[in-house]
Amino acid sequence: MKKKVAIGLFISAFILFSMNGEFRGATGDTVDFGWFSLVPPVVSIILAFISKDVIISLFFGIFAGGFILHLADGSIFYAIVQSFLSIVDYTLNSLADPWNAGIILQVLTIGGLIALMTKMGGAKAIANALSKKAKGPISAQIITWILGILLFFDDYANSLIVGPVMRPVTDEKKVSREKLSFIVDATAAPIAGIALISTWVGYEVGLIKDGYEAIGQEVNAYSIFVETIPYRFYNILMLLFVLATAIFLREFGPMLTAERRARKYDQTNEAEINPNASNEIDEMEPAEGIHLSIWNAIVPISTLIGVAIVGFYVNGYQAILTGEDTALINSLKESPFSFTSIQEAFGASDASIVLFQAALLASIVAMTMGVWQKIFTWGKAVETWINGMKSLIITGAILLLAWSLSEIITDLGTAQFLVSLLSDSMPAFLLPSVIFILGSIISFATGTSYGTMGILMPLTIPLAAALSPDPEFIVMSAGAVLTGAIFGDHCSPISDTTILSSMGAGVNHMEHVKTQIPYAMLVGSIAVLFGFIPVGLGMPIGIVLPFSMIITVLAVYFFGKPIEEKK
Incomplete structure (x- = not known):
């Protein structure tokens, strides 16, 4: 009320x-x-x-x-x-808009592909194969981390597959449910957000494209997206942080308490599992009585990646040939497979079309494999595919509203007003840090990084362009939007991936939030102090990123305490 x-x-x-x-x-x-x-x-x-x-x-x-x-x-x-x-x-x-329509179709189609691979048992087969390699707490956590990295294409699939599959393994090796849910959550959005092919990339590329159009620049948005990856400090450092805690077996804060308790007692209390977990996990379970095969995941995913790579080249090649750059056209015809030609072709490609085509063909391959193995009929395959799409309908709604908000902000001249208001009052070097912090606050409040990106990106790129003529400054500011949104989402108790991670790991939701926030805050602070501020001051990313990674590892070692208490 x-x-x-x-x-x-x-x-x-x-x-x-x-x-x-x-x-x-x-x-x-x-x-x-x-x-x-x-x-x-x-x-x-x-x-x-x-x-x-x-x-x-x-x-x-x-x-x-x-x-x-x-x-x-x-x-x-x-x-x-x-x-x-x-x-x-x-x-x-x-x-x-054809670009927007392509992005929505791409996201929905990949959702359907994930459902098909799950129903065929491919995802679970890969997870089971990895889980057999676990010999102790260190290897159990590293394998969980690797599995999270391998499921780069979607954060929901990561949260719902990795937790349930690895839970028996980590329980056996005395790794706490809190730590399992943290590893799952820390390899969900952070890896999906920077993966070259995922359910995220289309949305992120679309926002970048709109932002550059607002300042009158026609750029290849996918190329800019790739350029932002080194500036996604939170994503990269969080992935490294998880690995460092596993290797060193050092923790701090509430997580240390949880890990020490898990080493001493059997605390696998199934009553604490989210009551909604069973329905969600059952939907992700393979069809009954089928033989689990890793090829049921490897082949569709390889198809997706392979077709996308070929598609980027072919689509970009055709786009260049129909363009007006005579020198580039001649160069492409003379050496079509040179490094420069391939780079130019990829840069000129339309990611929304290519990824949709790749996901659609990969889905057909997955359906064919499932029908050939008699896992399901063609009718059931299509039904499974459509059900997978349904899980991402809310994403489509957010996309449309975010794009609409971006368009109305453009009509009102919001970016131009902010530029005139702040261009003379804010030190340029602080903008990436301020954007990162603002993005984290908004995404923490909303529980979603998508909406945050949609709100901030149309404002950030014009503002960055006004504060500095350096194209790299615009790229790092755009990266601050994308990674700041994920940082806040990672901390938020109302985030869907946070909820799914605790549910999949079978741990009390607020215990997951309580143990995860100190880790996220530490990595977020390192991202600002040793990442965005130095690059904002003009230090090369080739120095800043490795240095911030070293700081992250040292922070784990010196802030963390050994799991096994000294007697």
């Missing part, structure tokens, strides 16, 4: 505030909305804190933007009506 009252009061205050707004006329028919251009992202952020629901937050952010746009043209009642119509218009425009 208090939440509803707070939302009602906030919306009422927003309407009253907007009614008193005066917009300055500019040249022609354009309007300078000034501070009111900040209304959509501010409404989305504040509602995210109040409602903890990114769908609601993005929806009302778009509504607020439409309200401001139309308030300049008529009465408040006209503005309210047009605001609702604007939500429909902006959403339809977002869906009608």
Whole structure:
């Protein structure tokens, strides 16, 4: 009830505030909305804190933007009506964009592919093969980490597969459920966010593309995405942090207590498992009575990766040949398979189309394998594929709303206003750190990194371009958005991957959150102090990244204490 009252009061205050707004006329028919251009992202952020629901937050952010746009043209009642119509218009425009449509299809298709591989037992077979190699606590944790890395293509699949499969192994080797859930969570979004092919890449590439268009630059967004990877300090350092804690067998904070307890007692209390876990995990279980084979995962995934690589080259090659760069066309024809030609072709490719094509062909391969092995019929295969898509419907909704918010922010001139407001008042070197911290706060409040990226990316790229003419500065600022969103999501108790990780590992959810937050905070602090601030000051990433990795390993060794207490 208090939440509803707070939302009602906030919306009422927003309407009253907007009614008193005066917009300055500019040249022609354009309007300078000034501070009111900040209304959509501010409404989305504040509602995210109040409602903890990114769908609601993005929806009302778009509504607020439409309200401001139309308030300049008529009465408040006209503005309210047009605001609702604007939500429909902006959403339809977002869906009608071929790039956006390709991204949604790609994400849904990969969701269907994951369901097929799971039903065929391929994912579980790989996990079982790895689990047999565990000889003690160190190897059990490292194998869990490796399995999480191998399931790079989707964070949900990681959370729902790794935990249940490795739980008996880590229980046997006296590794706490809290540590298992941490490893699962730390290799879910962090690896999916930087993987070259995943359910994340299309969305991240799309946001980068829109951000550069806002400053009038036509770039290959996929190439920029690849360039941001070294600047994803939190993702990279968290993956390293997990490995270091496993190798050194050193922990600190609540995790140390949990690990020492696990070494002494059998604390596998199944009553603590999330009551919703059984249904989710059952859906991820292979078909009954089938022979588990690792090839049921290796072949579809290899198809996905192989077709994508070939597709990037072919798609980019065709795009260059139909372009106007004569010198590049001649170079490509003369040496089609030289390193430069391959690099240019990959750079000119359309990731949304290629990844959708690759995922679709990989899905057909998986269906064919399943039918040939009599695991399911063609009808059941299609049904499984569609059910896999259903798990990512919410992702599609977030994508459409985030794109719509980005478009309305562009129409209001929010980025230009922020640029004029902050370009002379903020030291340029601080921007990546500030963006990282702001992204972590928003994603912590909403429990989702997708919505956070959608709110911040359209603002960050224009602001970075205004603060510094260095193209690398824009890249590192975009990387700060993408990794900061994951940091906050990793800490958030309402994050879907946080919930799925604790559920899959069979541990009390808040125990998982309590033991994980100190680790995330430490890695996040290292990312700012030894990552974003130095690169913001101009230090080369080739020095900053290795140094921050060394600091992370030393932090584990010196902050952590041995699991086995000295007698």
